[in-house]
Amino acid sequence: MEKLLLKAPDYPLRGSIQLPGSKSISNRVLIMRALANADTTIHNLSISDDTVILNKLLNQQGSEYNAGHAGTSYRFSTAFFAVRDGEQILTGSERMLQRPIGPLVEALRSIGADITYLAKEDYPPLKIGPFKHQINQEVEIDSSMSSQYISALCMIAPILPLGLKIILKGRTVSRPYLDMTLTLMRQFGVEVAEERDIISIAPQAYQFTDFTVESDWSAASYYYSLVSISKGSQIELSTLYKDSLQGDSDIAMLAMPFGVSSNFNDGVVTLKPTDSFNDRIDIDCLKVPDIAQTLAVMAAMKGIHLTLRNLNTLIIKETDRIKALQNELGKCKVEFECVEAYDYVVKGVVKRADRKLQFKTYDDHRMAMAFAPMALTNDIIIEDPKVVSKSYPGFWQDLESLGFILEWMK
Missing domain, CATH: 3.65.10.10 (Enolpyruvate transferase domain)
Structure with missing residues (x-):
């Protein structure tokens, strides 16, 4: 199985990304x-x-x-x-x-x-x-x-x-x-x-x-996650519009309490971190299930007590995303706990580890991309990294353009 060792730069993330079409x-x-x-x-x-x-x-x-x-x-x-x-x-x-x-x-x-x-x-x-x-x-x-x-x-x-x-x-x-x-x-x-x-x-x-076709807001969500944890960062995403057909454009609003601002200007949205964030957040994912993994990882990196509601469709996606999140967040000593029916809570915070964290992707493109920002907290290894081709084939190359170091492993 191919693996990817991902290391974050030691400077703020800055750059422009042309996202793929939705x-x-x-x-x-x-x-x-x-x-x-x-x-x-x-x-x-x-x-x-x-x-x-x-x-x-x-x-x-x-x-x-x-x-x-x-x-x-x-x-x-x-x-x-x-x-x-x-x-x-x-x-x-x-x-x-x-x-x-x-x-x-x-x-x-x-x-x-x-x-x-x-x-x-x-x-x-x-x-x-x-x-x-x-x-x-x-x-x-x-x-x-x-x-x-x-x-x-x-x-x-x-x-x-x-x-x-x-x-x-x-x-x-x-x-x-x-x-x-x-x-x-x-x-x-x-x-x-x-x-x-x-x-x-x-x-x-x-x-x-x-x-x-406008660019993909689901793909944009991973950059919101990066900016939420990278102080002094600024990332521009092209061909995205506030008035979008895509429900996942809600990430611009949902990321605000995580400490990320969005500035829209002529088809380009600029992401910057803000000075504060909420320590408790509650989000209904009924309309935006595809960004649930991104939100869970954002919360884990920042130590936010996050409640994600109505995750019932996650069990029939590319993998059972509920179990996948529980398994992989568990490696970081973060809980993903069911509190009622299909409502789950993220509890804990990712801490600096004395070893590289290795994450499985379960043949699921969104698991790979949602966990990639973890490299800002620890050097990480992503298993089967090319699974991202399902929705965003150029994802790793775009991270490289922001300064991430990629080492491909067999």
């Missing part, structure tokens, strides 16, 4: 362009593994498709292929075969899709037959597991003969990602009606045009 926006725009059969250009498209895989799936010829470890790509492709001609086998990595797809499959079946489980019920791989005719316009789906199921249904709705009336059951998780989907659809000419927990989309055509 993976979440890129994946949605690729699906919509394919549904529209449009020949247009997408600028600043994400270079993440997930987006590269999805782009390949949408342009691949044949009947067997492998989404690898790309969860979003798998869910969106399931809906895409379910309304196409022909028969496809859709599979993925070992971890992908452990991630549930049942709620989306049942919803698609209810409107006429021909989908069969090839192994375990409710899980990939899938055999997807040709779409013959729509048997229902109305579909119900549990919205408490993944907003991606809902986004997948919304995106195919305009090309269905009857459109779709989607009824959401339960408390919707990651709502900003669903809002992102609907906003993009409206930008491409689709009329969407929303009333309480009902989304109605009539049959209509996408009006697809050239599009520029």
Whole structure:
């Protein structure tokens, strides 16, 4: 297994970073362009593994498709292929075969899709037959597991003969990602009606045009973590906007009590540490689960008593992120304790160790990047560091540009 020894510079972090395009926006725009059969250009498209895989799936010829470890790509492709001609086998990595797809499959079946489980019920791989005719316009789906199921249904709705009336059951998780989907659809000419927990989309055509993807706010979160612990630092992040489609843009607000300020100016946000921070912070992660790991590590480095609420979706991500956080924070003598249902508390502070701290990444890109700022407290070793390619292939090189020393190890 490859490892990375990461050492922080002995001076404040200063520099400018051009973040990659948003993976979440890129994946949605690729699906919509394919549904529209449009020949247009997408600028600043994400270079993440997930987006590269999805782009390949949408342009691949044949009947067997492998989404690898790309969860979003798998869910969106399931809906895409379910309304196409022909028969496809859709599979993925070992971890992908452990991630549930049942709620989306049942919803698609209810409107006429021909989908069969090839192994375990409710899980990939899938055999997807040709779409013959729509048997229902109305579909119900549990919205408490993944907003991606809902986004997948919304995106195919305009090309269905009857459109779709989607009824959401339960408390919707990651709502900003669903809002992102609907906003993009409206930008491409689709009329969407929303009333309480009902989304109605009539049959209509996408009006697809050239599009520029904004940079990734999830990737930006790791620099907020760095600045929170690096006195005198100043980092500029490009192609980010205060008025963003991405829910993770909330990191600019959430980082304030951790001691980080954000100054927005013409597509560039400048991060600086402030003189004070709160010693107790309480954050509801229902809408921003992808930055929970970043927030937990920030709290651990600063000794903040942090409560993170509604972390229920973390157990079905690339890994069980709850257990991963408990294991790796535990190496720093920091607790990640369940206090009620899916609410967890970070207790303790990372101290200077007499040895290098070594962190597992669990095939999870966000574990690698969330723990990287720990190098500001101790020299650290990151296992399987190239896992970051799932969302941010240039992450380590960008840290190097800020003065971090990288030593690659076998």
